[in-house]
Amino acid sequence: MNRKEDKKELVKRAQSGDWKSFEELVDIYKDKVYSIALTLTKDRIEAEEVSHLAFLKLWRKIGKFKFKSSFSTWFYRLTHNTFYDYVRKKKRKKKSTVAIDKFYSLKSNSNPYDSVKDEEARELIKKALKEVPEKLRMVVVYYDLQGMSYKEISKVIRRPMGTVKSRLSRGREILKQELGNIMGSQHV
């Protein structure tokens, strides 16, 4: 049995109420879901909280999945909605604050991306990504970090492919600017 069929089998068993199979599905998706949640919430505790909410929602709604589309896309759609509900509620309560977690000091360079090679530089990208507006950031995360296609993202966020493309384009432009700002370069 290949991996796709394995997953299908797990989904079927989870649909019949088998928690163990559901846990196997959680194991497959937990890092991706947590990673997306962290990008959105910018906070580890909240990221875990909202990831749990997404999986609990999946457990409640998995019976509604009819195998007419890809399970991953269906699940990411559900996750996306859970995350946005959470963020909306949070915004209503209070304005979020962004903690300064590290101080970076890098030399200015003729090409800022020459330096972006090591672990610390990757952290810089993550940091710059946090400054990209939420709607644009999510599309960049889905495409560039999670490897989804335009079509998949379009289904997940329920927007036309053209919107996906324009958000991706604007998101990357801002990411590039933010990275340039962080690195103190004028070459952006």
Next chain:
Amino acid sequence: MKCKNIKRLITTYFDEETDQREKEKINTHVKDCECCRRYFNEMEELLKDVREVPGSKAPENFLSRLRAKERTTYRNRVFWLKPALSSAVALAALVLFLFNITRKPDPSILYVSEPQQYNFTGYRQINHIRENSQGYVKINMRSAEALSDVNVRITMPEGLVLSSGEKSAVWSGDLKEGDNMLLLKVRGRSGGHWNINGVLEYKELKKEFSRDVEVL
């Protein structure tokens, strides 16, 4: 085409979905435009790096904590299926505690089941709670017959508080024949052994009960 527009197209040049015609337009432009060529190279480098950024790993106890939450959620669902009691239990939950209602005369009207007899979702029952964490207190009442206008008054000790922040609660309602369950969400405030006291009132009948709970 203006450089501004070309730069916008460059942002998606490296995507699989971008068609060849669009790419050719960009290729032609960047050949003669140094500014856009630099932008093109920088964007290529940026995307290469962004795509190499490793995703974050979920915390080690992610699954066990999810499991615990699922249990709580499931309990809440069962709980909400009991409308006669739900008005008294507006609070959510994590841990189960059991109350023993001390029996007074006239047990034929009302008595309380042994804690073990009530297998509520099959979760482990514990008699302690951590400081600042929340949990359930379960009161299980078995009635030999349907009774109306029953009151249950709860008083919290110093080291525990209801999740609403209040120190006492009153439930008024009807008991059906058989098992009836009341749940309260409480929070540990300070360490030690504490007694949660309560009294069940039905007409002239008063049944006092008490439960020792340890706050760690």
